[in-house]
Amino acid sequence: MSWNKKHLLDIESLTADEIVTVLDTARAFKAVGERAIKKVPALRGKTVVNLFIEPSTRTRISFELAAQRLTADIVNFSAEASSFKKGETLKDTAKNLEALNADFIVIRHSASGAPHFLSRVVNASIINAGDGAHEHPTQALLDAFTIREHKEKIAGLNVTILGDILYSRVARSNIWALTKLGARVTLCGPSTLVPKTFEQMGCRVTHNVDEAIRDADIIHLLRIQHERQRKTMFPSIGEYTNLFGLNKARLAKTKPDALIMHPGPINRGVEIDSEIADCSRSLILEQVTNGLAVRMAVLFLLNGGKGPQEVSGN
Amino acid sequence: MPNVQRESAPPGGVVRDFFMPESNVILDASAIGRALTRIAHEIAERNENFAEVVLVGIPEGGVPLAQRLGKILAEIWKHAVPTGSLDVSMHRDDLDRRAAPKIHPTVMPFDVNGKTVVLVDDVLFSGRTIRAALDALNDFGRPKKIQLAVLIDRGHRDLPIKADFVGKNVPTAANEKIHVRLGEKDEVVLEKNNGRKNTQDAQRN
Numbered sequence: 001m002s003w004n005k006k007h008l009l010d011i012e013s014l015t016a017d018e019i020v021t022v023l024d025t026a027r028a029f030k031a032v033g034e035r036a037i038k039k040v041p042a043l044r045g046k047t048v049v050n051l052f053i054e055p056s057t058r059t060r061i062s063f064e065l066a067a068q069r070l071t072a073d074i075v076n077f078s079a080e081a082s083s084f085k086k087g088e089t090l091k092d093t094a095k096n097l098e099a100l101n102a103d104f105i106v107i108r109h110s111a112s113g114a115p116h117f118l119s120r121v122v123n124a125s126i127i128n129a130g131d132g133a134h135e136h137p138t139q140a141l142l143d144a145f146t147i148r149e150h151k152e153k154i155a156g157l158n159v160t161i162l163g164d165i166l167y168s169r170v171a172r173s174n175i176w177a178l179t180k181l182g183a184r185v186t187l188c189g190p191s192t193l194v195p196k197t198f199e200q201m202g203c204r205v206t207h208n209v210d211e212a213i214r215d216a217d218i219i220h221l222l223r224i225q226h227e228r229q230r231k232t233m234f235p236s237i238g239e240y241t242n243l244f245g246l247n248k249a250r251l252a253k254t255k256p257d258a259l260i261m262h263p264g265p266i267n268r269g270v271e272i273d274s275e276i277a278d279c280s281r282s283l284i285l286e287q288v289t290n291g292l293a294v295r296m297a298v299l300f301l302l303n304g305g306k307g308p309q310e311v312s313g314n
Numbered sequence: 315m316p317n318v319q320r321e322s323a324p325p326g327g328v329v330r331d332f333f334m335p336e337s338n339v340i341l342d343a344s345a346i347g348r349a350l351t352r353i354a355h356e357i358a359e360r361n362e363n364f365a366e367v368v369l370v371g372i373p374e375g376g377v378p379l380a381q382r383l384g385k386i387l388a389e390i391w392k393h394a395v396p397t398g399s400l401d402v403s404m405h406r407d408d409l410d411r412r413a414a415p416k417i418h419p420t421v422m423p424f425d426v427n428g429k430t431v432v433l434v435d436d437v438l439f440s441g442r443t444i445r446a447a448l449d450a451l452n453d454f455g456r457p458k459k460i461q462l463a464v465l466i467d468r469g470h471r472d473l474p475i476k477a478d479f480v481g482k483n484v485p486t487a488a489n490e491k492i493h494v495r496l497g498e499k500d501e502v503v504l505e506k507n508n509g510r511k512n513t514q515d516a517q518r519n
Contacts, residue, residue, distance in 0.1 A: 003414055028401065028417035037453040040404035300404070304414030 003301045007119045007126040010135040011176035019177055022297050023145050029300070030293035032069070042300055043072035048104040049097045052129070053079045053090070056108055058264055058288065059129050059138070063106045066295035075102075090114060091121050098122045103306060104299060107131070125302045133167045133228060138298060139263050140173035142291040144181060146283050147218055149290070150259055155182030160212045162244060163222030163271055166193045166233075170263045171222060175201050188212035189222075189244055192233040209244050213254050221246060221262045221271050237270055247273045251281075259283055340484060340492075341502035346465070349481030350379070353463050354386035356479050357432055366430045366458065368396045372447055373418030375436030378496045379465055383434060398422040400433075400454075402446035420450075427455040432479075436494040438464040441475035466502060468492055 003021050011019070032040055048067040052060050060076065067074040077097070084093065090109070097105060106127045107115050112134035119126040130136040148154055159178050165171045165187050175198070178185050185203040187194050196205050206212045213219050224240065234240050246260065260272075260282045268274040277284060341349065361367050367387070371380030377399045384397040400422065403415045433447055444462060451460065463479035468486040484492065484504065491505040 025414070025417055028404075028419070031420060032404070035453060036455075040453070041449070042404040042406075042409055046410075300409075301414045303410050305410065305412055307410030 003304065006302065006305075007115070007128075008137050008298055008302060009115050009119060009126060009128050011137045011140050011173045011180070012135070014137075014176075014180070016180045016182075019141065019144065019180060022141050022294065022301065023148060025297035025301060026141070026145050026290070026294040029069075029296040030290065032296070033289070033293060039069050039071060041071045043067065043070035043303055046070075046072040046103040046303065046306075047101060048072045048074045048106060048299065049100075049102040049124075050074065050076045050129075051093070051097065051105050051107045052077065053084065053107070053109045053114075054130065056129070058291070059108065059136075062138075062288070062291045063127075063129060063295050066292055066299055067104075069292075070296055070299055072104075072299070075100075090118070094118050094122045094124075098124055104302065125306065127298060127302070130169055132169065133172070134169050135173045135176075136169040136263075137173050138291065138295055139170050140177040141298070142287055142294040143170075143174055143220070143261060143263070144177050145294050146261065146287050146290045147178075147183075147259075149286075150283065151217060154178065157183045157217040158186065158215050159183045159218040159220060160186040160188060160216040161220045161222065162188045162209065162212065162246070164193045164224045164233075165189055165198060165222065166195060167225040167228040168222050172201075174220065175203055179203070186212050186216070190234045190240065193224075210250065210253060213246075213250065213258070216254060216258050219246065219254065219258055219260050221260065221266075223262075223265065223267055223271060241270055245269075245271055245273065246276055248276065251276060261287060263287065336506040337493075337503050338506070339501050340504045341465075341482060343500040346481070346496075346500045346502065349465060350382050351386055353479045353481060354383050354390060357383070357461070357463065358387060358390045360461070360478070361430055363430070364391045364393055364395075366428070367432060368398065368424050368426065368429050369432050369434055370422070370447075370451070371397070371399045372433060372435040372443060373399055373401050375465075375494050375496070376434045377418075379436060379463075380432075380434040383432075383463065396424045398424065400447060400450055402443055402450045405446040405449040407442060407446065422454055425455060426451065426457045428458050430459040430461065431457040432461045432463055434463045436465050437492050438462075438467045438475075438477050438480075439470055439492075441471045441473035444475050445473055465494060466492055 002017050032038060050060050050063055064074050102124050105124045106129050107118060108129040109131050112132035114131050115126050115128035128135060128137055151157055161171050175185055179202045187198050187203050187205050188209055191207050194205055199205050262284050266272055266277055369380040369384050371377035380397050384395045387395045398421050401418045401420045403417045461478040464477045465481040466484050467477055467480045468484050470488050489507045493503045495501050
């Protein structure tokens with residue numbers, strides 16, 4: 001048990017011990033979600049702002065519900081309906097939110113490093129909910145939580161991340177988290193989207209999908225992020241599906257207990273066959289459930305030490 | 315540990331490390347056993363409707379105590395006593411004043427509605443843990459009654475909370491520490507402060 005961080009900006013700067021602390025804490029919050037009364041007063045009186053400068057449903061709703069279940073007040077702020085459109089800078093927006101006594105700012109931004117920037121200009125705790133192609137720490141934490149729930153431990157597992165790695169913050173955060181926890185990570189996808197440079201992060205890189213998933217305990221699929229690609233990275237969606245899509249035939253050649261994950265939103269029939277997305281080996285909806293518990297745990301841990309410090313006795 | 319070491323016992327001529335606080339064993343294994351047996355009999359005496367009684371330990375110290383009390387009560391009543399554990403960290407009133415606490419498992423394998431819940435903790439001090447426990451218990455339903463059993467009552471209450479069943483009342487100074495150790499060797503130790511302040515200590519009781 002160790003946690004003394006004020007912000008959650010990335011996985012890269014977390015220790016394995018800190019990651020495990022989040023996962024252990026999340027287990028307790030998952031249990032709260034299974035009670036008749038799913039709310040606890042841990043963040044009573046605190047204010048959480050969802051500052052989403054890039055579209056999101058899953059993550060925003062997950063943080064919103066997490067804050068509500070902790071009895072915090074939550075304000076949603078989206079780029080479309082804000083002064084961003086009127087030319088206000090990110091810093092000024094954040095300063096305004098701070099003037100309203102926001103205790104936590106959950107930020108999603110298309111620019112890598114935006115959360116780090118905010119953490120230097122405001123006093124609130126900053127939680128990175130996805131910054132460009134850099135990191136999406138709570139996604140990696142909920143993925144690690146889900147894997148640990150099913151496989152009991154992460155050390156020694158073979159995890160294959162398949163798809164658009166180059167533009168994926170989910171991939172980067174997952175690589176950091178999984179390698180810190182001792183998993184062997186294999187990356188696979190078209191060579192334009194899975195460059196060999198990722199080997200520097202301690203992963204194996206291959207462009208042969210059957211070989212990549214043959215010994216995998218976890219097959220983690222990623223969506224093709226058309227919105228981030230500035231040029232055509234592969235000839236066609238149809239070809240991508242043929243070469244890298246997960247279908248029944250490919251799945252038959254994997255370990256029988258290999259499990260399938262996807263951070264969503266899924267594109268049925270592109271990176272994953274529709275029936276596989278819904279099969280018993282798919283953890284996709286469990287990831288969503290666990291995301292809520294993990295985000296409650298993150299808010300709970302970051303809340304520690306935010307108030308006036310007091311020395312307690314025995 | 316054959317005998318209870320008296321609180322007033324001298325350090326025994328042992329040259330102590332300067333930084334080593336002075337510690338006295340105030341309850342040994344057999345004294346803890348006797349205290350729990352007496353508490354169990356008091357619980358039995360107070361609660362004639364034994365089928366309604368459930369024991370809920372507060373982690374960490376209260377959980378093994380609740381289990382031990384459950385065993386003794388089962389012998390007295392010839393009836394199994396449901397036992398659970400209730401983590402109170404999410405209901406504490408000091409969560410933003412220090413590092414986030416470790417959360418222990420909550421296991422409530424029964425419906426508390428209409429039951430007499432006996433909360434069990436190792437040390438009663440400020441009373442804030444019990445306040446949090448009352449709130450946490452409220453999330454699981456509406457017990458008919460809630461009673462409190464503690465192994466040690468060391469005084470210094472911040473809140474109007476009183477235990478129904480007490481193993482031993484131990485007068486302490488606010489900056490002393492009580493360690494309840496249950497396991498291979500059961501003992502309760504009072505750690506004197508030796509004039510230094512426990513500024514680093516964030517231990518809960």
